[in-house]
Amino acid sequence: MYKTTGGRKPKKKIYHRVHELDRVMELQKKPSLILQLKSIIQSQKTESLLLRDLEKEVGFVQKWNYMAVIEKYPSIFVVTGGKSDKSPPAVMLSEKAKRTAALEAEARVQMEPILVKNLRKLLMLSVDCRVPLDTIEMIGNEMGLPSDFKKSLIPLYPHFFSLKDVSGRWYLDLENWDSSLAVTAREERLAREGLLNTGEHPKRAKISKDGNFSGPYAFPLDFPVGFRANMSYLEEVRRWQKMDFPSPYLNARRVEAADPKARKRAVAVLHELLSLTMEKRLTSAQLDAFHSEYRLPARLLLCLIKHHGIFYITNKGAKSTVILKEAYDGSNLTNKWPLLEFRDKFLELMGRRDVSSCIGASSSVTI
Template identity: 25%
Template sequence: MEALAKPRALRPLPPPLAVYLKSMSYVDVKMRWKKDASFDAVPVLSHARDLRPLVSLARLLSPSPTPVSAVSKRGRSLEVPDRRVTSFLRRFPAAFVESAGPQHNLPWFRLSDAAAGLLREERDVFAARRADVAGRLRRLVLMCPRRRLPLRVAQGMLWHLGIPEDYFRDPDHGIGQDGFRILTSGDGVDDGDGRETELGLIDDGKLQEMPLSVLQMNAVRKFGSAAEVPILLFQSKGLRLKQKIKDWLEGFQRLHYVSPYEDFSHIRPGSDVSEKRAVGVLHELLSLFVTCSAERRRLLCLRQHLGLPQKFHLVFERHPHVFYLLLKEKTCFVVLKEAYMARGDTAIEEHPMLEVRKKYVELMEQSQEIIRGRRSGKPIELESNVSGSGDIEDGIETLS
């Protein structure tokens, strides 16, 4: 008997309830740090570690002799590198003139004519270009989502922005005319007197249209619009990229750009768009500074207030074509390459206080010549090269 079996009809499988596709676009970029001697040759960068304590001490001293004990106990707050104020003052005889005190032969110091002249010039530049200099602080506050910044954090940024360090303490400065106000709230930072203070804007940033970032202005200059905003890249000498990193970098340039002044709450943390925003925020931040550079550790206090990721310092290592890490005497400085390598083809404006900083650096280099002359038995007097107003011939070469 022949068995006839009917083929069993195959029923189509029901459609899946959901299809989950997980896309991993993150590329683990690890680049070896390469030294670039051209940045070490810029005096205002190579002397940056000593420049801030030198100017701070110059503001404390006067043209008349002062005992070193009046400033020696402030070495920690001034962040003198060797922690000994007397040794630091003796390193710069072109700025600080030493003499013996009337009792016990203790060292006294006074400002040289050149240093006193530079202090006057610094005040004059701030008075003449106040709107430009104070406007940089305003842009920093506008970069904060709350349009506020703890007063202590803002105080720490004054040196980098070229604003006098007594800007908030001296009522003569009148910060209200620049559009700022000091707020007391529960979200601020305790100033030690039981109060919590923040720096805010009188108009809370509502009466003015948000400014364009430097990257957006670069795009407008190059393409006529800011629809696509690439980041200017500058090849690091001797640095070769793997093909997968090159491909990632090309895709990174095509990502959507979020301005530091825009709302970023819709961006998913850890995404490539979030990383591009972090690069843009740090790019804009450094472009506001006098030398377009800063110690990396000093930027850590801005992480929470600018909406940066937890390990945002890795951005400097992942993008060596945008930032350069200058390692100097156990200190790491972040330098914005565009400011020094674009050769004028950039929207970054030179800070009004930059020329004064260069003259301070020239005093530091003259001090080295004086010390070398003393060691060789041939003292070199450089005071005659400085006019009575403290102006010095500008002989500093920069990359720009």
């Protein structure tokens, strides 16, 4: 409840919804089921799954969602046996789906250098250049890592990584620091646009109506429709945008947490972490798992809400998810890695194209 003063009601805090980004989560529901079922089938020795065993793999409740997918997409899944056939009913990939699925191997080969680079950067962001193995496993799918990366990837690069047992908990350690990797995705974008070393004088910098600012320490902002910023707010944003801050790759122990520059650095750390994922998004729980190693803000949710021009929090789907706004054009991810391109190709077997336009723009809800 809010206290009133002088008969005036205080303004309620508004978090503006963006339907296009909420729709990102809605659009991935069926594809997620299809890709998961594909993986389950491929993991079987016979490359087929008895329908009676489906519940063991996905649980009783989810079983019915998978059964609906099997029935709806005969172009991907084929059911054999049952009825007059004496063999129990089983599901397998169609011949066309098998041919398309075979392309994943090449996508994985193309992904390997990306994964190695991003794993190194992930470790370089931490205070001790190491991250608990279970934390990495928690975001493994989002990074594009193979499920067995501990055996199939890490041992191939002993000059980069090592596994160490610290007080009963396994960590992935960085073996060698590479300064050439200590460049953020934000800095790479600014370099491409020729803005990283801009010499624009602060006094000449104009306040943009959308909060964007041309400078080496600026972040791209995208405020939602319905959010109306006054000039004092934009002036505050301009000061924040031009304020320098320590690199996310600088050890957090060397930064005073109460310093405004340190708080801006924390935003940069979150920005970089999301940039290391395939779809530039993580659940709130996944972000919070890095709290200790990355020295993330104690009030992480408030930090994300405050910087709603950079991050978007959607409650669509099973879990609260944080999305990096600049990575999307409407509901579409603008840059896709090889594994995502393969998945798109496989999902074309559904027999329909993803709808690129979104219904509605954005709305607001009270929080």
